[in-house]
Amino acid sequence: MDVQRQIRTYIVENFLFGDAxxxxxxxxxxxxGVVDSTGVMELAMFVEEAFNIKVNDEDFIPxxxxxxxxxxxxxxxxxxxxxxxxxxxxxxxxx
Amino acid sequence: MILIHHFLAETARRYPDKPALICDxxxxxxxxxxxxxxxxxxxxxxxxxxxxxxxxxxxxxxxELVVSIFGILKAGGIFVVINPTTKAxxxxxxxxxxxxxxxxxxxxxAPVVQSVAPQVxxxxxxxxxxxxxxxxxxxxxxxxxxxxxxxxxxxxxxxIDEDVGAIIYTSGSTGAPKGVMLTHRNVTNTAWSIxxxxxxxxxxxxxxxxxxxxxxGLFQVITGARVGFTVVLERSFAYPYQALQRMxxxxxTGLPGVPTTFATLLGMASxxxxxxxxxxxxxxxxxxxxxxxxxxxxxxxxxxxxxxxYGLTECTRVSYLDPARLDDKxxxxxxxxxxxxxxxxxxxxxxxxxxxxxxxxxxxxxxxRGYWGNADxxxxxxxxxxxxxxxxxxxxxxxxxxxxxxxxxxxxxxxVFKCKGEKVSPAEVERVLCELPxxxxxxxxxxxxxxxxxxxxxxxxxxxxxxxxxxxIRRHCRANLDPYMVPKFIxxxxxxxxxDSGKIHKNALASENASQW
Numbered sequence: 001m002d003v004q005r006q007i008r009t010y011i012v013e014n015f016l017f018g019d020a021x022x023x024x025x026x027x028x029x030x031x032x033g034v035v036d037s038t039g040v041m042e043l044a045m046f047v048e049e050a051f052n053i054k055v056n057d058e059d060f061i062p063x064x065x066x067x068x069x070x071x072x073x074x075x076x077x078x079x080x081x082x083x084x085x086x087x088x089x090x091x092x093x094x095x
Numbered sequence: 096m097i098l099i100h101h102f103l104a105e106t107a108r109r110y111p112d113k114p115a116l117i118c119d120x121x122x123x124x125x126x127x128x129x130x131x132x133x134x135x136x137x138x139x140x141x142x143x144x145x146x147x148x149x150x151x152x153x154x155x156x157x158x159e160l161v162v163s164i165f166g167i168l169k170a171g172g173i174f175v176v177i178n179p180t181t182k183a184x185x186x187x188x189x190x191x192x193x194x195x196x197x198x199x200x201x202x203x204x205a206p207v208v209q210s211v212a213p214q215v216x217x218x219x220x221x222x223x224x225x226x227x228x229x230x231x232x233x234x235x236x237x238x239x240x241x242x243x244x245x246x247x248x249x250x251x252x253x254x255i256d257e258d259v260g261a262i263i264y265t266s267g268s269t270g271a272p273k274g275v276m277l278t279h280r281n282v283t284n285t286a287w288s289i290x291x292x293x294x295x296x297x298x299x300x301x302x303x304x305x306x307x308x309x310x311x312g313l314f315q316v317i318t319g320a321r322v323g324f325t326v327v328l329e330r331s332f333a334y335p336y337q338a339l340q341r342m343x344x345x346x347x348t349g350l351p352g353v354p355t356t357f358a359t360l361l362g363m364a365s366x367x368x369x370x371x372x373x374x375x376x377x378x379x380x381x382x383x384x385x386x387x388x389x390x391x392x393x394x395x396x397x398x399x400x401x402x403x404x405y406g407l408t409e410c411t412r413v414s415y416l417d418p419a420r421l422d423d424k425x426x427x428x429x430x431x432x433x434x435x436x437x438x439x440x441x442x443x444x445x446x447x448x449x450x451x452x453x454x455x456x457x458x459x460x461x462x463x464r465g466y467w468g469n470a471d472x473x474x475x476x477x478x479x480x481x482x483x484x485x486x487x488x489x490x491x492x493x494x495x496x497x498x499x500x501x502x503x504x505x506x507x508x509x510x511v512f513k514c515k516g517e518k519v520s521p522a523e524v525e526r527v528l529c530e531l532p533x534x535x536x537x538x539x540x541x542x543x544x545x546x547x548x549x550x551x552x553x554x555x556x557x558x559x560x561x562x563x564x565x566x567x568i569r570r571h572c573r574a575n576l577d578p579y580m581v582p583k584f585i586x587x588x589x590x591x592x593x594x595d596s597g598k599i600h601k602n603a604l605a606s607e608n609a610s611q612w
Binding site (some may be wrong): 021030036 | 182335337363364366571579
């Protein structure tokens with residue numbers, strides 16, 4: 001499953017109770033009343049676990065977390081940086 | 096006579112071009128706020144709202160929310176701010192409890208408003224805000240009302256300061272929300288008292304991350320209007336890093352928070368108090384803050400005063416600890432604020448001596464009128480005082496007072512507890528859990544949590560032959576409860592410990608692992 005689909009699925013299952021309705025992937029999640037401050041924290045924990053990335057304090061801002069598209073773009077950037085950072089490591093090698 | 100909205104009109108005359116609010120980088124000056132609320136008041140009057148009618152506001156923290164509060168007051172109405180995360184059933188309960196006549200809501204919450212519309216016949220007028228989402232709900236827009244020239248002041252609605260200005264809903268031990276009525280005099284007195292002991296002046300810039308549906312958040316805006324300081328109004332504290340950046344950018348001088356706010360700040364790897372040299376004070380209320388956190392806050396902000404405070408919706412604020420006494424009286428919430436007296440009583444209502452635990456009683460102009468439409472609960476809380484005819488608030492909180500008169504919170508008389516500074520009524524959560532067809536029995540307690548204060552823990556007994564998983568239970572709670580009431584921990588167990596009278600033995604649940612029952 002691609003990153004964006006995985007995030008959408010998580011949000012629909014955990015915050016929309018399975019009813020995706022017309023959830024627009026560009027729409028603000030807080031403005032649309034989908035997630036509140038606790039939910040945003042859970043989203044950050046979800047992407048850390050699901051994609052094995054670290055969300056630093058300064059990453060945790062609306063520009064990275066306030067829509068499905070923004071979260072997906074953030075995760076993709078993190079993954080690219082992580083994989084770029086470990087270039088030269090043997091596949092599956094220990095970091 | 097001073098009414099709440101007189102604060103705004105007076106400050107708009109003194110500092111017309113000063114920012115009253117900064118929301119998401121947008122400035123709203125005192126003049127703008129005053130004029131916009133005049134427009135709204137005229138519109139509400141045209142729509143038939145008369146003195147004493149209830150007008151609900153259902154949206155996130157925003158300048159529109161503050162315009163609504165003052166507009167409703169200027170129309171002579173009573174404002175009822177409702178947290179935008181409130182679910183349909185509770186929303187309908189609140190609307191029907193106080194007979195809401197008109198509603199001002201953000202279009203993001205249109206689905207929940209529309210879902211309860213058939214059950215709330217008293218609501219005759221709805222104004223929506225957010226022009227960007229025109230398709231979301233048909234109807235009149237707040238923005239159109241505010242854009243309509245010319246500016247006219249609404250006719251005076253004939254209020255006196257004994258009239259109720261606000262109803263604030265709070266959870267009770269029975270789980271049914273209770274509407275705390277605050278008069279104009281209650282609010283103006285409390286705003287004066289708070290801004291006096293915090294020594295607020297018009298140079299202050301206060302960051303508000305607390306919802307205005309919570310009296311602690313609301314009073315930031317009210318004292319701002321009284322004193323003429325700027326409030327940097329955040330939607331929430333969901334993004335602490337952004338909040339810190341904004342605190343530096345706007346040279347914030349005051350930060351009110353609940354223990355969770357400060358625990359979050361202290362837990363951030365990038366947190367550096369030195370980046371906020373303008374910060375003059377921090378205040379804690381909503382729940383008890385651990386002394387260790389107070390000490391760490393003081394290390395992080397050596398130049399700032401730290402006020403450890405205590406209050407409850409029924410009288411807004413009771414006491415504060417003089418920051419100079421933080422060392423020798425750490426753990427105390429200090430003494431009563433100006434124009435308020437707080438004392439500890441026994442079961443018979445008699446004052447007790449030093450260090451004896453009893454219920455805290457409060458007298459003063461801050462004490463509520465009562466609960467809307469709930470004479471029984473009002474009688475339970477407002478009782479006779481020392482002098483004939485006097486009404487004293489029984490807080491339901493157990494305290495002790497030391498020999499120097501400093502107050503220490505000991506616990507609650509009932510099982511209500513605070514999670515993230517908000518009151519959680521176990522009965523309310525248990526009722527929702529038991530609505531799941533597979534649930535036979537449920538019990539909810541608060542368990543110690545380093546960030547939340549108390550985290551919500553649910554013990555659930557399933558009906559025979561039912562297979563219900565934790566995520567399904569949590570989803571059901573999310574759909575039907577305020578977010579802070581959703582259990583963080585869910586334990587599915589075979590049975591619950593009972594007292595001899597057959598009641599669930601909550602103390603046993605709190606002390607041992609329930610799986611043995």
